Amino acid sequence: MIFSAERLPEAAREVLKKWEVVEEDASRLGEAEVIMAWRVVPEMIASAPKLKAIQTFSAGVDHLPFTAIPKGVRIFSNAGAYSVPVAEHAWALLLHLAKGVNVMNKQKAVNYPRQLHGKTLLVLGAGGIGQEIARIGKCFGMRTQGISRHPRQSPVFDEVYGIQSLDDLLSHADFIAIALPLNKESRNLLDARRLSLLKDDCVMVNVGRGDVVDQQAIYDLLKRKREFRYGTDVWWHEPQGEGAHLPFTHL
Structure with a gap:
């Protein structure tokens, strides 16, 4: 039964x-x-x-x-079942942050619109969701790069790399999308050291798992870099608990 x-x-x-x-x-x-x-x-x-x-x-x-x-x-698991809707949601977050639609008039200095065409999109996790995020990125004329435990070339990525290339790719990415599952390798993968490698005006979204990003480190980064933007639909403790409402317009 x-x-x-x-x-x-x-x-x-x-x-x-x-x-x-x-x-x-x-x-x-x-x-x-x-x-x-x-x-x-x-x-x-x-x-x-x-x-x-x-x-x-x-x-x-x-x-x-x-x-x-x-x-x-x-x-x-039900892997692959939500590739399209989750990728669309990732892009809703990314476009919202890139264009500063809701706060642009109030804080023009911080929320000037970012151009996507010709920029580098780094996708952490090259599975079904990651590939769909990259496919949409190609429609904007972006250079798409992927990180995967088992890197294989794909028509939606210009390049796919293993985890050993992560540090270098983080430092050159204009936009980052996280679509990783949570396991012992990915927990706190983006810690304070790796987050310090990001461009000051990088836009990053997370539709994977909250614990892939170190909570205190991302909080400190948002306080320190006013042009950095972070969008997430996953939290460290769900349902959202203490710290869910952070005082940042660029979150």
Whole structure:
């Protein structure tokens, strides 16, 4: 039996019609061989002794309680499902910051519009979301560079590099988009040292995970560099907690 913690759309029910699917009724977890959910908690796993697989609705799996998951249980993410909408959102943030639409009249000295054409866009994470961000960047006539653990050339990137090239690329990028999953390699990848390499007027957006960027370091950078701009739709502690409303117009 497949247990879904959420109501499924009709298209999903059609795909799964060969199997028994129970939606939202947690009292049936004891029969479940597969759990589908946005958020899986240890109590759900403990209630499912027949569990063989977990399917997350999210693209990432860093939120899963791995210590509570028995050996042999297979884990599947929804990677690739949100490439277009997340990339579009990244560009909404980037264009907002680049053009200073909402604050330009109040603070012209800080929020002058930035030109995109001919500028360098560095994308951290060259997966589905990163490639879609780069594809849109090419439409603006930008030079697109990607960072990937397994660099492979792609028609939407002018160049793709491994992590060993990150420091050099950060120092030359005009715009940066973060589309990385969270793991032990990416946590605080952009620490104080690496953030100090950025151009003073760099525009950076994060649609990956909040903890890829060091929280105190980005706060200090925003205080120090008034022309630097940062846009994020991911936070260090979600839902947003203390520090969610920072006193910066360039955030």
